[in-house]
Amino acid sequence: MSPSRAPRAALAAAAVLALSLTACGTDSDVAEDGELRIVTTVAPITSITAAVAGNRATIDGLVPEGTNSHTFEPPPSASALLERADLVLVNGLRLEEPTVELAEATMSEDGRLVELGTEVLPESDYLYDFSFPEEDGKPNPHLWTDPTWAIRYAELVHENLVHLDPEGEATYDANLASFEEQATELSDALRADQESVPADERVLLTYHDAYAYFAETYDWQVIGAIQPEDFAEPTPKEVARLIDQVREQEVPTIFGSEVFPSDALEEIGRATGARYEDTLRDDDLPGAPGDPEHSWLGLMRSNYVTMLTGLGGSAPTLEALDDGDTDLLREELGDLLMQVVFHAAVAADTGEGWDVDDVAAGITDKLVRRNPHVFADGTARTPEEIDAAWQAVKAQEKAASGAREAHPLDGIARDLPALATARKALDRVPDLDTSGDDLGSRLLRLVAEAREQGVDAEEALRRAVRDRLA
Numbered sequence: 239m240s241p242s243r244a245p246r247a248a249l250a251a252a253a254v255l256a257l258s259l260t261a262c263g264t265d266s267d268v269a270e271d272g273e274l275r276i277v278t279t280v281a282p283i284t285s286i287t288a289a290v291a292g293n294r295a296t297i298d299g300l301v302p303e304g305t306n307s308h309t310f311e312p313p314p315s316a317s318a319l320l321e322r323a324d325l326v327l328v329n330g331l332r333l334e335e336p337t338v339e340l341a342e343a344t345m346s347e348d349g350r351l352v353e354l355g356t357e358v359l360p361e362s363d364y365l366y367d368f369s370f371p372e373e374d375g376k377p378n379p380h381l382w383t384d385p386t387w388a389i390r391y392a393e394l395v396h397e398n399l400v401h402l403d404p405e406g407e408a409t410y411d412a413n414l415a416s417f418e419e420q421a422t423e424l425s426d427a428l429r430a431d432q433e434s435v436p437a438d439e440r441v442l443l444t445y446h447d448a449y450a451y452f453a454e455t456y457d458w459q460v461i462g463a464i465q466p467e468d469f470a471e472p473t474p475k476e477v478a479r480l481i482d483q484v485r486e487q488e489v490p491t492i493f494g495s496e497v498f499p500s501d502a503l504e505e506i507g508r509a510t511g512a513r514y515e516d517t518l519r520d521d522d523l524p525g526a527p528g529d530p531e532h533s534w535l536g537l538m539r540s541n542y543v544t545m546l547t548g549l550g551g552s553a554p555t556l557e558a559l560d561d562g563d564t565d566l567l568r569e570e571l572g573d574l575l576m577q578v579v580f581h582a583a584v585a586a587d588t589g590e591g592w593d594v595d596d597v598a599a600g601i602t603d604k605l606v607r608r609n610p611h612v613f614a615d616g617t618a619r620t621p622e623e624i625d626a627a628w629q630a631v632k633a634q635e636k637a638a639s640g641a642r643e644a645h646p647l648d649g650i651a652r653d654l655p656a657l658a659t660a661r662k663a664l665d666r667v668p669d670l671d672t673s674g675d676d677l678g679s680r681l682l683r684l685v686a687e688a689r690e691q692g693v694d695a696e697e698a699l700r701r702a703v704r705d706r707l708a
């Protein structure tokens with residue numbers, strides 16, 4: 239029996255009530271009051287819609303961030319928004335059925351309901367899996383985690399906006415072009431950075447499989463999603479099977495999200511030694527409203543960086559992506575250049591034996607050594623050859639520094655924030671001595687406490703500061 243049956247009856251009652259209100263209420267019409275009203279559901283769709291609509295529309299997202307969108311039931315207050323909406327944009331593919339039902343029952347005659355995913359994805363391309371079994375007829379609905387599909391969503395949003403508000407066409411054209419450019423840059427950056435993880439190691443074990451379509455496009459392998467269709471914990475047999483698979487494929491990191499805490503993933507992590515990284519985001523945007531990263535682009539960039547670094551790769555291209563604020567970038571580059579010149583001048587003055595020319599020579603050597611197929615006469619052409627050459631260079635560099643003993647912080651970026659560094663150190667040395675009364679030791683104990691509770695201290699502190707300044 240469907241768990242959502244009982245609330246549906248209540249929804250139907252609310253819908254009938256809303257209908258009777260509409261009958262004597264005012265008609266919503268774009269032309270009449272000049273304001274375009276759009277209602278959306280999950281945050282990524284709200285963000286894509288806002289990117290195309292710019293300031294020509296009022297947009298209300300119904301699903302609060304950090305909510306399980308798959309079981310979301312719209313509150314009664316949603317009726318009023320849906321009733322006045324000129325355009326209701328949902329993901330579709332049966333993700334938001336209660337909301338669609340309410341919209342169909344509540345919207346005015348002039349209102350238009352568009353199921354983006356259902357419109358762009360041919361039925362022959364529907365993906366079914368453990369969490370979304372074919373016999374239920376509900377395909378995996380997560381198209382937006384794949385930039386190529388997100389662009390299709392934006393195009394469809396554009397088409398509908400132009401239809402409803404032809405006067406805004408030039409604005410919508412420009413906004414769509416800019417979104418497409420950003421999404422394409424994100425896609426290109428992902429393809430560049432994922433070369434740092436060998437193709438057969440791009441494996442995802444997640445609690446909630448939001449990456450089925452992404453995996454097809456970018457050639458990743460989803461080895462499992464352990465969320466059963468009813469959001470219960472998986473059976474011990476299924477957990478045992480996944481433990482075997484993680485061991486067999488030597489998967490370094492398995493992924494979850496704070497919206498879907500999972501004891502089973504923690505158990506698989508403990509049993510296999512794989513790290514459990516619970517910071518993937520399905521549809522809650524990073525940062526605070528108004529921040530550049532509080533967007534579809536920021537969401538996906540953050541997830542790809544988490545996935546690549548979790549699997550032992552690096553993500554410099556993704557991290558360097560321009561999120562629209564180049565003034566800030568210019569200022570930061572200036573600060574960095576100032577540091578380079580300053581330290582080089584000090585080193586030259588104090589007779590360290592090097593100056594700014596040596597700094598430049600060092601980075602030139604490194605670039606040539608690591609990318610001989612670009613800067614020297616290396617012959618690697620295919621991605622496989624480039625990967626093989628890269629592995630050889632890494633092995634050489636490791637051998638060259640082999641005299642030095644391995645340190646627990648090896649491979650951790652030196653400029654990583656201190657709380658994040660402490661967290662990584664604790665991941666590697668869980669029984670690290672945290673005693674001491676000085677401020678540093680006390681902070682370290684707080685990070686350890688956060689880690690035990692599955693909370694990211696860095697993120698928690700940032701959020702606490704942001705919330706207070708919001």
Ligand SMILES: [Zn+2]
Pocket residue numbers: 307308380446448520
């Ligand atoms: Zn989801």
